[in-house]
Amino acid sequence: MLLIALLCVVGGMACGRHLPRLWLALVLAGMAAAIGAASLALGDGAGWEWRSAFRVGGEALHLRLDAISAMFLALMGVVGGGGAVYALGYWTDRDHPDSAPRGRLWWNVMLLSMGLVLLSSNGLHFLIAWEMFAISSYVLIALDRQRRDARAAGWLFLAASHAGTLCLFAFFAMLAARNGDWDLGPMSGRAELAPLFWLALAGFGVKAGLFPMHFWLPSAHANSPSHVSALMSGVAIKMGVYGIVRFSGWFPVPAAAGWIVMGAGAAGALLGIAFSLAQNDLKRLLAYCSVENVGIIFIGLGGALLGAAHGDAPWSRLLLAGALLHVWNHGLCKSLLFFCSGSVLHATGTREMSRLGGLWRAMPWTAGLFALGAVTISGLPPLNAFVSEWLIYLGLFDAASSHDASGWAAVPAALALAAAGALALASFIKAGAVVFLGAPRTEAAERAHESAPMILGPMFALAGACVLIGLAPVALWPAVAGAAHAWRPVWAAAAPAAPLFALGLANVALVVLFVFAGALLWRKANANGLRRALTWDCGYKTPSARMQYTSGSFGRTATDWFSSILLPQRHLRRPRGPFPARAALMGHFPDTVLERIIDPAAAAVMSLSLGARRLQHGRIQFYIVYLLGGLTILAMIVLLG
């Protein structure tokens, strides 16, 4: 199966340039094969392992597919296949004659390298695949290289990604130095490897967008083409999560790991969504929401580490299951939302929410799917993200009820999760309403049109997956339990630790009743007589589109509570004189970590480097002085040492 997947993806690379239809068929076949392999591994739980007789780069290839990597591989298959269909409708050869073929080629490179990251069980090959993955992401982010902000976003991504890779180099090199070879596998008995976890956390945390290492993420996800954003947000950041899950399962971790991971997760969940609420750019809003959801995943993961350290408490299984399930759920619904945002961008040419509005009339399908995605990502029942957040809540409640030290982490995390959930609701009500409801604010929004079936098709598929997981969560339990077993072998795969069946039942009942009640009320309203009239607006007769509540005003109340962290930049031009001509208020929310920490640090490094460059000026006399000075210092060291 994996061989078929590999052949299809490599074959797709060859023909991606000139034969887009064949490319699509090959990518879909490859992704189907990958999903098949993943479900086989998830089904029997035993996994698959293969060592090559030949050597690549001095090391034998060692591939391994177990339940953990299979979970991530299946997600990659779904989003990678859906994104390929979407790409053909969205980034067409007609509109982008230069970059569309290049995009298809690098799409396959990215899928291939992510697959290799998931499969390789050798440190050297892992690093090679990781680097390939970073470079292909860079090319895809900066696919539209005419645009300055896309180039800047790609550059920032590349720099951040390499800072992370540097940590991973150190991680794998020190591991290889301690083990004598690059081969990876379970080594839970080796307590001396525990401190290396911090290197892995830093390296993979950058890729996952774990707060405060998320600074590259908003611009990268906002400026790339939407199918790339979906793959980046849905799958690529999950590779960072995969790395931490993988190596915290295989290697021992320091005692503080659970606390730190959970704390960073809780902070990221809360602040990520606060930043999201403040945004006016639809795709930046979605990108910050990914920071929130990665935070939620890390709350679960940190709790699982904490529980494993507290004598394998039963609640830690709930937390790990919630975290792993949230990887899927967030991957599916965030890809759906990015596809929707791409559809809007395609139809109107802008991502700025204050220029949109009233799009539901022109694009009813996109509007409906965005509403579904908004309900999902806010973690509301009866859809899928609620199931995973519910599992995490249950684990946190049980941890708090255990009355031991873990409550100190569980209680703040539960409260952060509650506030983050409510803020997510505010953020997505805002996005949905400002973009799709009300009156069009500009001409571009008025002229919008519904997208092609190639764009809508993958969106429907992802929405269907979100609904299905919400209705039948118990069907996924074996997969999640298998992954938990692979993560920590003492946790034997057992009956569901939570009443997922009852929850599924409640969700099914709710969906049936929602449809029924909605139809009933619609019919009743029509039977009583439905009349259309101007919005009431308390009797005001000539409302204009500009009088509507904007995205900035909608989020103002809640973002003001976080203003000491968000540091909003507002420019107000007050109306002056008896006949004011112009007045304006502009609000801008730059990323605090990037502007206040990374940029000054980068500027300091730059000025230091420029200072060092002054030493090199081409005058030979001074070089002789340098030489003499160096020799004197060396001589002093020798004499004194």
Place this chain on the structure above:
Amino acid sequence: MNPLTISVELIFRLALWLLLAPLLPGIINRVKACVAGRKGPPVLQLYYDLARLWQKSVVMSTLASPGFIVGPAVAWVALTGAALLMPIGTANGALSFKGDVLLLIYLLALARFCTAWAALETGSAFEGMGAAREVSYAVLTEAALIAAVLSLSVQSGSSTLGTMLAPSAGPGAILLAAGLFAVLLAENCRVPFDDPNTHLELTMIHEAMALDHSGPPLAVILHGASMKLLLFAVLLSQAVLPIGKLPQPAAAAVLAGSVLAVTVGVGLVESLMARFAFRRVPLLLTVAFLLCLFALVLAWKGGAQ
């Protein structure tokens, strides 16, 4: 239990919630009238209003999509589902499982989502204001609510509503009662957070969101709001008092009495206090959150001994 018993019980439970809920706003209005020395509208006024609205025709904004009408319906179903999960006296909820308390809280959130969505359909700035306030203040009330149920869960060692609500709230009962009462006032948009009687749209939260609705959708919104009030009153009573530990008839009587007491309390607060300025609302909600948090700390530290 055979299917017949279950369905009879379900219908009885549903009828209880649906029919009793509109009584509460009537009682509140009667209390307010008494304190002010007026005669006031009949206690059953909301029933008459609902019956009348159900027969009326609908005027819909030219900008609104079908979501304008479907939203209130979904919100109403979510609130009814939440009500059915709530145990009554010694009887468990219609569906009882570990973690049902979180489903209940998130169904309330879903109802909020749908109401706010329907309000924003019209593109009116007033409705935008109301929806923005509703979802922003909900950040604090939801944190307070989670703190409250977490304290009950820690106290009783369970996250099933039936088991959590049966005993009394333990050492933190008074703190919890005060915190939950403030959450009740905020979530149901009562004074001092919002004034249901105001006629100045700029100052409203919930009423501002329903400005454009008329006919059956408005009836559904009003009925849902009254059900939410009853739900919070029942939650508050059962969380604080050990109702689940009493024999069934006594439990029902105590529950009815305490819901009545809470309702009268809301009426008295409304008669004796003025609405707060909007910038002070978050402060009051933070106090409610802290009260629930202290109740949680008490439950946590108290249980360890």
